[in-house]
Amino acid sequence: MLNATFEPLCVVSARRAVVLVLKEKAEVLHASDREFHSPGSVIPAPSVIRLNYFVKVPFRARASLNRRAVFARDDHRCQYCGAAAENIDHVVPRSRGGTHTWENVVAACRPCNTRKEDRQPAEVGLTLRRRPAVPRELTWIIVAVGTVHPHWEPYLQGTALSA
Ligand SMILES: [Zn+2]
Secondary structure, three states: EEEEOEOOOOOHHHHHHHHHHHOOHHHHHHEEEEEEEEEOEEEEEEEEEEEOOOOOOOOOHHHHOOHHHHHHOOEEEEOOOOOOEEEEEEOOOHOOOOOOOOHHHEEEOHHHHHHHOOOHHHHHHHOOOOOOOOOHHHHHHHHOOOOOOOOHHHHHHHOOOOO
């Protein structure tokens, strides 16, 4: 579902999208090959809809911090060594006042996580491959549905995470 400004807003079910279109709250930009049947009519299931009105949504409200979202943001890779991530690591340990925020949480492999324990990365010779930040749109879409439909890609340009 796109905002009136074409900004990606969130992922809704096809049924919810049909309701929004039937109530004339949204227009269909792309239909999928699925259909909804009701007595006397067949409605193609929308794949991309755009709201007819503008909604203001603070971005942080959409990207909730949890293990699955952190792994998606970090490509399931340890942010210290690049191995497959198994844990969530607080860069500045919570015992040292580190916060549970996007800027202080990264995916990590078990060896790096174990090596760090309650210390700062520099104290054990670890460096972050990139500075952790609040994820952009592509991450929360992948978290919501597991994949990005080809129809959606043109609307997500400029929102992808750099690898
Ligand atoms: Zn590692």
